Amino acid sequence: MNARASVWADQEALSRAAAEEVAKRAAVAVENHGRFDLVLAGGHTPRRLYEILAAEYRERVNWSKTHLFWGDERYVPPGDPSSNYRMARESLVQPLGISRGNVHAMPTSFPDPDAAARAYEETLHGHFGAAGPEFDLVLLGIGPEGHTASLFPGSPALEEKKRWVLSVRAPAVPPVRLTLTLVALNAARDVFFLVSGGDKRAIVRKLRQLKPGEANNYPAARIAPRGEAVLFLDRAAGG
Secondary structure (H helix, E strand, C coil), X not given: CCCEEEEECCHHHHHHHHHHHHHHHXXXXXXXXXXXXXXXXXXXXXXXXXXXXXXXXXXXXXXXXXXXXXXXXXXXXXXCCCXXXXXXXXXXXXXXXXXXXXXXXXXXXXXXXXXXXXHHHHHHHHHHCCCCCCCXXXXXXXXXXXXXXXEXXXXXXXXXXXXXXXXXXXXXXXXXXXXXCHHHHCCCCEEXXXXXXXXXXXXXXXXXXXXXXCHHHCHHHHCCCCCEEEEEEEHHHHC
C-alpha cells in the first residue's frame, strides 16, 4: 500500500494529529483556489476528529469556504442512527453552523438507490464541472477485510471506469449503500485513512506488506490520490 504511516498513542492523539493536518490542507486549498472540498468518512474514529475540529478549529479553518461531501452512505433516512450524514451533522455541521449550501449529503430518499447515486453524481458535476471531482482531501477508514468507503473486496464497483458514484450491496448491515468510486477517490489531491483499534492491526500489517499483484484483493490498497495518502494509526492498530 503506497501510503505514509504515522502511529499515535491512542485514538485521541490520532484525532488531534489528523485535525492539525486537516487545518493545514484547508488553508492551502483556500489560498490556492478559494475553497476547501472535504470528503467525510463515517464511523467511530472520524467522529472524534469532527468533534475536535468543531471545538478547537472554529477560527483556524475557514468553514464558510469549506464544502463537505461524503465518501459513502448507508441507504437509510438521514435521521437514522446508522447514517453517516447524521453523525457528521451532530459532531461537525451543527456545532459549527456550516451553511446548508456547503453541505452536500448523499441523498437516500429515492425509491431506486441507483437514481440516488446518479443524483449525487449530478451534484458533483454541478460543483466541479465536467472535468470531474477533484477533492482537496478525502477522509477514509479501513475495514478488517480491507474495504474502504463502501468498496468491499470482490465488488463489481471496484472495476468501474467512468461513474463517480454507485449504489452497491455490501456484505454488511445495512447492505444497500451509496459510494464514491475509485474514479472519484483517486482524483483527490490527498487522502487520510483514520484507523484505530486492535481489530484493525492484522489488515494494517497486511496492507503495509503487500506483495506485487496483491493490491487488487484489498480495496483500500487501490486508493492512489494525485498527492499523498497518509495512514493515521493508533498504537493498537499500528503496532
